[in-house]
Amino acid sequence: MALLTDLLNLDLSSITDKIIAEYIWIGGSGMDLRSKARTLEGPVSDPKKLPKWNYDGSSTGQAPGEDSEVILYPQAIFRDPFRRGNHILVMCDAYTPAGEPIPTNKRAAAAKIFSNPEVEKEVTWYGIEQEYTLLQKDTNWPVGWPLGGFPGPQGPYYCGIGADKAFGRDIVDAHYKACLYAGVNISGINGEVMPGQWEFQVGPSVGISAGDELWVARYILERITEIYGVVVSFDPKPIPGDWNGAGAHTNYSTKSMREEGGYEIIKKAIEKMGLRHKEHIAAYGEGNERRLTGRHETADINTFLWGVANRGASIRVGRDTEKEGKGYFEDRRPASNMDPYVVTSMIAETTILWNKS
Numbered sequence: 001m002a003l004l005t006d007l008l009n010l011d012l013s014s015i016t017d018k019i020i021a022e023y024i025w026i027g028g029s030g031m032d033l034r035s036k037a038r039t040l041e042g043p044v045s046d047p048k049k050l051p052k053w054n055y056d057g058s059s060t061g062q063a064p065g066e067d068s069e070v071i072l073y074p075q076a077i078f079r080d081p082f083r084r085g086n087h088i089l090v091m092c093d094a095y096t097p098a099g100e101p102i103p104t105n106k107r108a109a110a111a112k113i114f115s116n117p118e119v120e121k122e123v124t125w126y127g128i129e130q131e132y133t134l135l136q137k138d139t140n141w142p143v144g145w146p147l148g149g150f151p152g153p154q155g156p157y158y159c160g161i162g163a164d165k166a167f168g169r170d171i172v173d174a175h176y177k178a179c180l181y182a183g184v185n186i187s188g189i190n191g192e193v194m195p196g197q198w199e200f201q202v203g204p205s206v207g208i209s210a211g212d213e214l215w216v217a218r219y220i221l222e223r224i225t226e227i228y229g230v231v232v233s234f235d236p237k238p239i240p241g242d243w244n245g246a247g248a249h250t251n252y253s254t255k256s257m258r259e260e261g262g263y264e265i266i267k268k269a270i271e272k273m274g275l276r277h278k279e280h281i282a283a284y285g286e287g288n289e290r291r292l293t294g295r296h297e298t299a300d301i302n303t304f305l306w307g308v309a310n311r312g313a314s315i316r317v318g319r320d321t322e323k324e325g326k327g328y329f330e331d332r333r334p335a336s337n338m339d340p341y342v343v344t345s346m347i348a349e350t351t352i353l354w355n356k357s
Contacts, residue, residue: 013085017042020087022080023053023072024219025094028061030104031234031337033219043086050074050090062094062102070102071095076212081178082223089182089219091212107211110345114207116353124348125258125328126210127187127203127251130217131336133238134168134196135231142196142239143167143230154244157195167196171228175200175221182220184213193244193296203251207348211341236335237290245291245298246336252347253328262326269351270306270315270329276350277304277314283342285335292333299332 012018019042024035036055044050057063057070072092080087093107101108113119134143144167145151156165172189179186179200187201200221202214218234225232237245256265273280281288281301292301299305299314306315306329308322314333321327334343 011085019043019085020080020083021050021090022083022088023074023090023092024216025055025072025092026104026106026215026339028057028104030106030339032060033215033222034060035219044088045077047074047077047090050077053092057094057102062104069097071097071099075107076209076216078182078184078216081181081220084181089216091216106339106341107208110211110341111208113345113349113353119207119348119352122254122256122348122352124207124344124352125204125253126344127201127205127328128210128214128340128344129199129201129247129249129251130214131192131197131199131246131248132221133194133233133235133246134171134198134225135233135238137229137231140231142194144196151195153242154193154195157191157197158193159190165195166191168198168230171221171224171230172198172200174224175217178220178224179217182216184217184220185209186213186217192246194239197238197244197246207344208341210344211339214340234337236285236287236337240290242296244296247291247298247332248285248334248336248338248340248343250331250334250340250343250347251328252331252344252351254352257328258326260326263321263324266317266321266327266329270317272350272354272356273315273331273347274304274306275356276354280331280346280350281333283338283346284333285338287337288333288335291335297332 019040020037021040022035022037027034053072054069056068058065058068063070074090074092076091078089080089093105094102160166176189185205189200192199202217205213289301292298294300297311304314307313308317309319316330
């Protein structure tokens with residue numbers, strides 16, 4: 001008798017060309033990922049060759065019951081680290097039957113900005129530092145924390161090792177390798193300042209692909225924590241008090257910034273970012289006011305300031321960028337629950353397209 005694990009690990013390639021495509025989309029809250037699978041006749045590498053599909057939007061908070069059909073448009077393909085073989089993950093966005101983006105589809109607006117010729121010629125690079133917290137499923141309390149109590153104060157946990165400092169490393173490493181297998185441009189991981197909190201980095205990724213890759217990396221993480229029976233939280237301040245929050249620092253550069261004289265371009269871009277501080281904050285994630293307090297390596301939410309190597313600033317410029325006169329800057333304001341389509345496209349719009357006059 002075959003065991004369940006034997007069936008889950010069945011290699012279908014020797015008996016059929018058919019593959020399984022897992023279609024992924026963002027639900028009505030803007031943070032809940034949904035997915036469902038379908039069989040295709042053979043391997044596919046171009047999302048334009050994938051069929052559109054539909055789902056019941058009334059069950060995801062995205063359509064009324066009397067007109068509930070929402071259409072999925074495939075946008076990006078990744079290898080499936082769970083089924084492996086030729087099976088794929090498909091990142092989609094959502095439209096009405098008439099072809100209009102539904103209100104929670106933030107990718108469509110971002111794609112318009114990234115397809116603007118002025119933005120395209122600048123070859124925008126992004127590196128996103130996604131922080132998250134692992135919670136015990138039945139208590140919603142961080143893994144490794146005593147039930148109803150607290151661990152020792154922050155200090156030994158950041159990039160720490162050992163059973164009393166690093167909680168959930170198997171999940172983190174499984175996610176790291178699964179993302180590499182999938183084709184996500186994941187560039188690293190580390191333990192964070194608060195115990196039970198971790199970070200992975202995606203990038204450098206160009207334009208709209210940064211959003212696609214971060215959402216798929218989040219999907220893979222949620223699937224892995226589902227297997228382990230723990231919950232992943234993207235709340236920007238999961239534990240009140242003297243504990244670090246969780247952000248999604250977004251590193252950014254344009255072609256002009258990476259070339260000689262780029263530091264002057266960076267300073268002009270940061271000036272524009274400061275002039276639109278309120279608009280950016282409004283788009284940078286829910287509950288961010290609990291995180292951006294001026295403490296725990298943040299600038300106050302109502303204050304815009306930038307500096308070189310200053311982790312208490314809204315925007316940080318690295319020492320190497322200052323020294324070399326070119327490079328990138330880091331926007332430290334986005335919350336861990338931000339939508340990367342919104343954040344990346346807004347940074348490009350402000351720094352390239354927006355005219356302060």
